[in-house]
Amino acid sequence: MCSPLKVALLRCLFFPAVLSLPLGLAQSSTTVPTAPTPNGMVSVPGAVSTDVASNLTQLRAMIDRGRSDDALKQLDALAAKQPVAAGVNRLRGLALYSENDFTDADVALASALNQDPHDQESTQLRGLTLFRMGRPADAIPLLESASSWTSQTKIDPNYVLALCYLDTNQYDKARGAFATQYGFPGDSAPAYLLAARMLLRRDYLPVAQQFATKALELDPQLPLAHSLLGEVALAGEHLDVAVAEFEKERVRNPLDGSIYDRLGDAYSRAGEYTKAQQSLQRALLLEPNSTGPYILLGKVLLKRQDPASALMYLERAEKMDSSNYITHSLLGQAYRSLGRGDDASRETEISHKIQAASEPKLETLH
Structure with missing residues (x-):
């Protein structure tokens, strides 16, 4: 059974306005210099003993199970010992992040990277932390340097990187990052349409329209391109344009219930309630388990003075x-x-x- 934090992570992948903790990212190995001690033994600053390594494994498991506050008490004690063992600050950052203490998490992760600049987990997590702190420009270099998947990666760093690009108005780079996430060529029609959808979610309507139009130029038969242009027009209250675009998509995808739902919404906003009702009833036949058409039909019928229906x-x-x-x-x-x-x-x-x-x-x- 998934832990509550892992369930939260899965939700993140489907509702992107809220990012969850990327638990269990790959633990990087730490290379440290060795030096002889006076008794001739070799000292490894920051090296992890077998007991400490076992303890860190247990503490990570505690964080995974949602006991970050308990793990932090032990991690703080370990961090107070000098030299700090490799992996301690990484786990402190992980635990602090899970507690939404992003400021302290950033400090801990910065310390982890000072110990090991090649620590991929700390690099990815610090980039995500800075994004959550509202510092996308600072997050970008970290995410760019750790934007590849590993066998332990739980969240695609390209997604967060793309959001950072959007927040810093680097739309073409955002398109490239989204395309990488989905395996599309960066200059392809699907890449432009995907970026347009993400831009629409962020209410960047002019750029979303530009990218969706470019997608159609590259592939005039691309599915859902006219639908997205209709959504952009609807968001901008350009109702005639929205209806025209949805009608074009309806011709291409006559059995897509969502198109009739969007048409019904557009007709309803334009005050054409008869056409709206007709479109929404068609949507219900194709999408009987979607609440949207039922709600819109109720609204339209109230407008038509038919409260019983x-x-x-x-x-x-x-x-x-x-x-x-x-x-x-x-x-x-x-x-x-x-x-x-x-x-x-x-x-x-x-x-x-x-x-x-x-x-x-x-x-x-x-």
């Missing part, structure tokens, strides 16, 4: 996903239109609670 779709959406505050808000409107005041108040209150719980909160910086 809207209620049917919204109640279905709530059963599929009870944690969406928009669903509860629309349910409140539907109940209110049907004269069910108590139900309306209940749903409105639930909507407010869910929305309040999901709002970002200020955290204490270490």
Whole structure:
């Protein structure tokens, strides 16, 4: 069974606005000079004895199991002994990172790299730490020097590197890093389209449109290119352009339910509720397990003054996903239109609670 931290890591790979701890990255070997002692024995500064090495293995296992605070107590004690054994500062950085103490993690990892500049794990983790600290420009050199996979790598460093490039407005380099992650040639149509999608997520709409257009120039038949251009137009409230692009994608992919969902959204925003309803019902037939079309249909039917029908779709959406505050808000409107005041108040209150719980909160910086 996966540990909680490893589950968090898997989530990171699918929801990129939040990066998780890359547990278990490859442990690098440390080469240190040797010197004779007065009794003729060889001294190895920073060398790890068998007992210390075994202890570090146990401490890493503790971090993996979510006991970083307990591991830190022992690691701090080891770090206080001079010379500091190889691997101690690396693990301290790992533990501190898992505690979201990025400032101290950066100090520990910098010390680890002073001991061994070739420590790939510390290099990758310090790059990620600096990114989490909002210092992408400082993270880039580290991630560039440790951007290759090893047998123990848990998160592709090219992904974080690409995000750093985006945050420093180096869009072509970001495209290259994303392409490397997916194995695309950097100047290929898929590379441009992939970068356009990531740019859209960051709301870099003009550059996203530019890259998606370039993708179509390179390959006019590239799937999802028109869909992405439609999303860019929809985000910019250019509704006529959005509808036109989604219609082009619909012709190429007539059985893609998400296209009808996006068309329904565009038509709804444009006030064309009949066309919106038609598109969304088509989306439901193709994607019956997606809540999006149900919610949008409920909204459209409320606009069409049909709260009874809207209620049917919204109640279905709530059963599929009870944690969406928009669903509860629309349910409140539907109940209110049907004269069910108590139900309306209940749903409105639930909507407010869910929305309040999901709002970002200020955290204490270490």
